[in-house]
Amino acid sequence: MTPTILKLGGSVITEKDRAETLDGDALDAAADAVAAAMECGDVSDLILVHGGGSFGHHHASAAGVTTTEGTDAAADAVAIHGAMKTLNQFVLSRLHDRGVPALPVHPLSAGARNADGGLDLPLSQAATMLGEGFVPVLHGDVIATEGEGVTVLSGDEIVTTAAASLSAERVGLCSTVPGVLDTDEEVIPEITAYEDTADALGGSDAGEDVTGGMAAKVRELLDLGAPASVFGPDDIGAFLAGDGPGTTIRGDG
Numbered sequence: 431m432t433p434t435i436l437k438l439g440g441s442v443i444t445e446k447d448r449a450e451t452l453d454g455d456a457l458d459a460a461a462d463a464v465a466a467a468m469e470c471g472d473v474s475d476l477i478l479v480h481g482g483g484s485f486g487h488h489h490a491s492a493a494g495v496t497t498t499e500g501t502d503a504a505a506d507a508v509a510i511h512g513a514m515k516t517l518n519q520f521v522l523s524r525l526h527d528r529g530v531p532a533l534p535v536h537p538l539s540a541g542a543r544n545a546d547g548g549l550d551l552p553l554s555q556a557a558t559m560l561g562e563g564f565v566p567v568l569h570g571d572v573i574a575t576e577g578e579g580v581t582v583l584s585g586d587e588i589v590t591t592a593a594a595s596l597s598a599e600r601v602g603l604c605s606t607v608p609g610v611l612d613t614d615e616e617v618i619p620e621i622t623a624y625e626d627t628a629d630a631l632g633g634s635d636a637g638e639d640v641t642g643g644m645a646a647k648v649r650e651l652l653d654l655g656a657p658a659s660v661f662g663p664d665d666i667g668a669f670l671a672g673d674g675p676g677t678t679i680r681g682d683g
């Protein structure tokens with residue numbers, strides 16, 4: 431089994447500058463593209479991951495929790511995790527409306543980080559779901575972290591971890607932008623080293639974001655041993671059909 435992993439950016443499926451606000455039209459369009467690709471056989475072993483948008487990032491920011499700064503307040507952890515489960519439920523129901531057999535996987539209950547930040551995220555549940563014909567849907571979350579309480583786990587880190595442990599064939603990150611943009615706002619077709627694009631790379635312009643926006647995304651994807659595509663919402667279908675839209679990030683692992 432060589433799955434395809436697609437992340438739906440939180441900035442795509444939510445209104446990132448308004449707390450806990452879904453972008454229903456954008457989520458419908460993404461769900462349409464996934465359902466169409468599955469129905470015509472463009473993709474079969476598909477894992478979906480979604481980001482936090484105005485659900486996770488809003489609560490994480492209010493609690494001062496990031497990928498490295500944790501909290502030991504259970505109420506804050508539950509607020510962040512609960513918001514992400516709410517968003518996950520929206521994603522699942524839009525997929526179910528279209529006949530996609532999606533099942534939730536909540537990382538808080540599955541994995542942990544050690545004191546060095548190393549992530550242990552067992553994914554046998556997702557692998558077994560794939561084998562049974564389901565589409566696992568993971569999401570950015572909080573995760574128990576040695577010495578920090580809980581920290582934020584970004585959807586991007588889930589993507590790279592899952593891609594490595596499940597030997598993903600294809601990896602795609604759908605964000606609001608049509609790819610990684612250079613300083614003239616043109617899509618960069620291929621990135622092989624962080625220094626090539628560092629001048630143009632910033633955080634998220636789409637509201638609160640505790641996980642670092644595009645700069646963090648590129649760093650994460652360069653560490654992956656497989657090529658990954660960053661593209662906009664209009665290119666979900668093209669990606670699932672096997673094209674490499676937007677920017678291809680090709681690190682050396």
Ligand SMILES: Nc1ncnc2c1ncn2[C@@H]1O[C@H](COP(=O)(O)OP(=O)(O)OP(=O)(O)O)[C@@H](O)[C@H]1O
Nearest residue numbers: 439440441481482483605611630632634635643644
């Ligand atoms: N050089 C760049 N090219 C493209 N986008 C950039 C660049 N520099 C900064 N950005 C910002 O990065 C954002 C994408 O990162 P963001 O973390 O918001 O994505 P996401 O994965 O869709 O959302 P989330 O983190 O909520 O899941 C873009 O919307 C843009 O505002």
Ligand SMILES: C=C(C)CCOP(=O)(O)O
Nearest residue numbers: 481482486570584585641
């Ligand atoms: C803020 C939380 C809880 C998840 C962040 O995931 P991301 O939006 O993929 O960076």
